[in-house]
Amino acid sequence: MSSHRELRIRAAGSKKLTTLCYTDTELSVTDGRLDKVPLRQVLAARRNGLNMEVAYIGRKKKEPMFLTTLVGTVEEAEEDVLDAWLETLLHLAYEGVKRGRRVKVIINPHSGTKKGVAVFNKTIEPILRSAQCTLDISHTTRSGHAYEIAKTLSLDYDAMVIVSGDGLVHEVLNGFAHHEQPLNAFRIPLAPIPTGSGNGLAINLLGMADGFDVCAATLNVVKGLPMKVDVCSLTQNGKRTLSFMSQVVGLIADLDIGTDHLRWMGEARFTYGFLRGLIQFKACPVQLSYKSVQVDKDEMFAIYQKRRTEAKANEATREGLPELAMDETALPSLKYSTTDEDGWTVVDKPLLYVLGGKGPYLGRDFMAFPVSLPDDGLIDLIAQEVFAQKKYQSARTEFLSAFGGDAANGGTFWKSSVNYVKASAYRVKPLSPKGAFAVDGEVFPFEEYQVEAHQGLATLLSPHGYYAAELAGRPTKP
Ligand SMILES: Nc1ncnc2c1ncn2[C@@H]1O[C@H](COP(=O)(O)OP(=O)(O)OP(=O)(O)O)[C@@H](O)[C@H]1O
Numbered sequence: 001m002s003s004h005r006e007l008r009i010r011a012a013g014s015k016k017l018t019t020l021c022y023t024d025t026e027l028s029v030t031d032g033r034l035d036k037v038p039l040r041q042v043l044a045a046r047r048n049g050l051n052m053e054v055a056y057i058g059r060k061k062k063e064p065m066f067l068t069t070l071v072g073t074v075e076e077a078e079e080d081v082l083d084a085w086l087e088t089l090l091h092l093a094y095e096g097v098k099r100g101r102r103v104k105v106i107i108n109p110h111s112g113t114k115k116g117v118a119v120f121n122k123t124i125e126p127i128l129r130s131a132q133c134t135l136d137i138s139h140t141t142r143s144g145h146a147y148e149i150a151k152t153l154s155l156d157y158d159a160m161v162i163v164s165g166d167g168l169v170h171e172v173l174n175g176f177a178h179h180e181q182p183l184n185a186f187r188i189p190l191a192p193i194p195t196g197s198g199n200g201l202a203i204n205l206l207g208m209a210d211g212f213d214v215c216a217a218t219l220n221v222v223k224g225l226p227m228k229v230d231v232c233s234l235t236q237n238g239k240r241t242l243s244f245m246s247q248v249v250g251l252i253a254d255l256d257i258g259t260d261h262l263r264w265m266g267e268a269r270f271t272y273g274f275l276r277g278l279i280q281f282k283a284c285p286v287q288l289s290y291k292s293v294q295v296d297k298d299e300m301f302a303i304y305q306k307r308r309t310e311a312k313a314n315e316a317t318r319e320g321l322p323e324l325a326m327d328e329t330a331l332p333s334l335k336y337s338t339t340d341e342d343g344w345t346v347v348d349k350p351l352l353y354v355l356g357g358k359g360p361y362l363g364r365d366f367m368a369f370p371v372s373l374p375d376d377g378l379i380d381l382i383a384q385e386v387f388a389q390k391k392y393q394s395a396r397t398e399f400l401s402a403f404g405g406d407a408a409n410g411g412t413f414w415k416s417s418v419n420y421v422k423a424s425a426y427r428v429k430p431l432s433p434k435g436a437f438a439v440d441g442e443v444f445p446f447e448e449y450q451v452e453a454h455q456g457l458a459t460l461l462s463p464h465g466y467y468a469a470e471l472a473g474r475p476t477k478p
Pocket residue numbers: 108109110111112113140141142143144145164165166167168169171195196197198199263441442
């Protein structure tokens with residue numbers, strides 16, 4: 001050992017020495033070439049005598065991440081010095097994070113392209129085991145199974161990992177809502193691992209570059225910190241359901257509905273749904289009313305920027321899990337009745353769609369709510385008028401321009417044809433018996449519904465403490 005933070009190991013049967021050295025922020029690995037690994041990506045460092053093992057999540061340029069385990073024998077070291085080296089590295093690598101989290105894992109063998117189990121065995125489990133997480137694994141055997149698991153979940157888990165798409169997250173949150181201690185259940189952070197056909201939540205947490213990277217999502221299980229997020233209550237026919245991501249009627253509902261038989265296509269089925277919707281191009285027979293809080297896009301953008309700057313500044317000093325709630329453990333009651341009209345804005349014009357929700361991305365190609373904040377207690381709501389005075393073709397052009405090339409980067413937000421408000425609640429009344437309605441990507445009856453947000457009700461694990469989506473300012477040409 002040449003300095004207190006440098007160590008040389010020799011792999012079994014190899015003549016080559018690998019030098020390991022760390023600063024307060026990164027681990028350098030030199031074995032002919034130099035790899036610099038942020039300490040956040042270091043999972044484990046242990047020894048048995050002079051035999052060492054150091055595991056981390058590596059990455060080559062912008063390629064996907066991968067688990068690397070270095071094994072070798074230490075050259076000339078005293079054991080107590082070696083222990084101090086290992087302990088300091090782990091201390092820095094796990095600053096503010098509990099080591100060896102106790103994790104409940106739910107795997108949906110049928111999500112997306114049905115590779116969830118194989119991906120778990122090959123990629124996810126080795127990372128979690130390497131980080132010495134304690135795992136309690138369940139494979140869902142039917143629709144509704146994740147709901148039941150969540151409903152009776154023991155409250156002593158450090159995280160719940162969902163190896164599936166957004167549908168299973170929806171089930172788990174609704175299971176928590178029916179838990180005998182809902183608030184304590186919602187305190188358990190969820191960590192999605194993207195193996196479904198719709199993985200909007202993983203993209204929101206990890207960003208577009210890492211949103212489909214299973215290793216990045218698993219690293220979030222080991223190192224992510226809790227982030228409080230709003231969840232919405234959707235009331236329909238007196239029944240209350242929780243929705244964490246989206247509620248949609250009209251043209252955009254075609255993204256979700258009716259493409260179920262195309263699961264084999266993975267995310268591409270949403271593009272197919274979009275194109276099919278565009279060809280059919282039907283107005284959506286509904287009346288929309290909402291309790292608005294912000295209507296000015298520039299003001300929303302300014303608040304979004306301010307909150308993001310604050311969250312980035314606090315990123316390094318975020319806190320761990322909140323304590324268990326002992327007194328108030330019931331689900332918050334609803335603030336708005338379905339007959340409440342005081343201060344509500346009513347839209348009577350024909351609309352192409354109504355889309356409400358939380359979190360920027362609904363999928364890879366659509367950053368629907370770029371200024372959505374995790375815990376502002378508000379629902380982002382968008383709708384587009386049919387523009388009856390315009391020719392059919394120009395309305396279609398208007399729609400395509402809003403949802404074309406730049407929709408993946410939040411460009412829809414700035415389009416003048418798209419009405420965007422932040423509301424504390426909203427209501428949709430169908431004006432005809434036929435139509436499509438989807439909640440968090442799942443099909444719901446096309447019947448009147450009302451939505452309101454519960455501020456900071458649920459918890460997610462997040463690498464950053466804010467949604468990883470970046471919206472550019474108002475373009476010079478709208
Ligand atoms: N073993 C199972 N067999 C069949 N369906 C299941 C099973 N386990 C869970 N499910 C259901 O699979 C559905 C899809 O889950 P999820 O959304 O997570 O994956 P997905 O591939 O992204 O699908 P979606 O198209 O809904 O986004 C959920 O509604 C869930 O209830």
